[in-house]
Amino acid sequence: xxxxxxxxxxxxxxxxxxxxxxxxxxxxxxxxxxxxxxxxxxxxxxxxxxxxxxxxxxxxxxxxxxxxxxxxxxxxxxxxxxxxxxxxxxxxxxxxxxxxxxxxxxxxxxxxxxxxxxxxxxxxxxxxxxxxxxxxxxxxxxxxxxxxxxxxxxxxxxxxxxxxxxxxxxxxxxxxxxxxxxxxxxxxxxxxxxxxxxxxxxxxxxxxxxxxxxxxxxxxxxxxxxxxxxxxxxxxxxxxxxxxxxxxxxxxxxxxxxxxxxxxxxxxxxxxxxxxxxxxxxxxxxxxxxxxxxxxxxxxxxxxxxxxxxxxxxxxxxxxx
Ligand SMILES: Cc1cc2nc3c(=O)[nH]c(=O)nc-3n(C[C@H](O)[C@H](O)[C@H](O)COP(=O)(O)O)c2cc1C
Numbered sequence: 001x002x003x004x005x006x007x008x009x010x011x012x013x014x015x016x017x018x019x020x021x022x023x024x025x026x027x028x029x030x031x032x033x034x035x036x037x038x039x040x041x042x043x044x045x046x047x048x049x050x051x052x053x054x055x056x057x058x059x060x061x062x063x064x065x066x067x068x069x070x071x072x073x074x075x076x077x078x079x080x081x082x083x084x085x086x087x088x089x090x091x092x093x094x095x096x097x098x099x100x101x102x103x104x105x106x107x108x109x110x111x112x113x114x115x116x117x118x119x120x121x122x123x124x125x126x127x128x129x130x131x132x133x134x135x136x137x138x139x140x141x142x143x144x145x146x147x148x149x150x151x152x153x154x155x156x157x158x159x160x161x162x163x164x165x166x167x168x169x170x171x172x173x174x175x176x177x178x179x180x181x182x183x184x185x186x187x188x189x190x191x192x193x194x195x196x197x198x199x200x201x202x203x204x205x206x207x208x209x210x211x212x213x214x215x216x217x218x219x220x221x222x223x224x225x226x227x228x229x230x231x232x233x234x235x236x237x238x239x240x241x242x243x244x245x246x247x248x249x250x251x252x253x254x255x256x257x258x259x260x261x262x263x264x265x266x267x268x269x270x271x272x273x274x275x276x277x278x279x280x281x282x283x284x285x286x287x288x289x290x291x292x293x294x295x296x297x298x299x300x301x302x303x304x305x306x307x308x309x310x311x312x313x314x315x316x317x318x319x320x321x
């Protein structure tokens with residue numbers, strides 16, 4: 001067993017957080033993650049009105065009595081409610097774990113969430129952002145290195161360098177990730193001083209993840225060479241799976257296309273065609289370099305059990321050296 005400050009703070013069995021995945025982190029998936037003993041995070045930005053968001057929270061509770069959280073997305077987005085509306089519902093429904101992520105610190109939300117008894121985690125990609133979040137009073141910070149799937153920021157610090165730097169510079173527990181897709185990686189980050197590990201890419205192929213089976217099958221054959229960075233030219237760098245949409249995005253950026261033009265590819269509608277209809281080249285799929293370690297499909301509970309067994313094996317191996 002791995003008991004850490006994060007398992008204690010969040011009341012979870014295993015020090016694993018399954019990262020918020022826009023469009024995918026819906027109630028069924030989040031409920032399955034939390035029921036498996038990790039922390040599931042509902043992507044509030046999936047919901048365009050307060051009632052559907054409320055229903056999603058209630059749906060998770062039907063699936064698990066264990067802790068889960070909600071992500072508040074602070075990245076630039078076209079379609080999303082004001083985060084203050086999501087917070088109304090979060091407090092009303094008694095959700096007690098919130099993760100914020102985005103290009104800025106969560107200063108607009110900390111007071112209200114903390115007064116509402118919420119345990120607050122902020123996700124970022126650099127030491128100074130982590131320190132800023134700590135100074136605002138968040139309870140834990142998540143940091144992800146440049147290998148990660150999704151937003152990578154512009155610092156380009158690898159997980160191996162970022163994690164000990166952050167651990168040395170903050171006093172609150174650190175959840176760390178970026179490129180971690182198995183228990184060896186998890187043990188390595190705990191060895192670096194993290195109290196928990198965040199994984200997204202590993203869970204893309206989980207049975208309960210609502211990604212189209214055709215895309216899951218393609219991801220199972222992908223390697224660490226099959227991701228690329230896009231959208232740096234518009235200040236929103238993302239690591240994504242290499243496909244025709246990522247190539248077109250890169251070409252458009254190279255010739256100076258602006259955000260409006262890029263929206264023909266990066267809009268949520270294009271993404272959904274890919275995620276849910278299996279049109280593999282329609283849109284961008286956030287995906288980390290750890291996809292090279294993802295070789296099989298199974299239910300979330302099986303993935304969590306496998307990660308924990310691998311982490312125990314890594315610990316035994318080190319003890320035996
Ligand atoms: C498909 C996908 C969608 C994601 N969407 C979001 C998001 O909406 N908000 C967010 O903060 N992070 C998002 N992430 C990042 C994850 O929450 C997590 O930080 C990341 O996946 C960890 O790195 P890894 O993919 O290397 O495991 C996404 C990641 C993936 C793979």
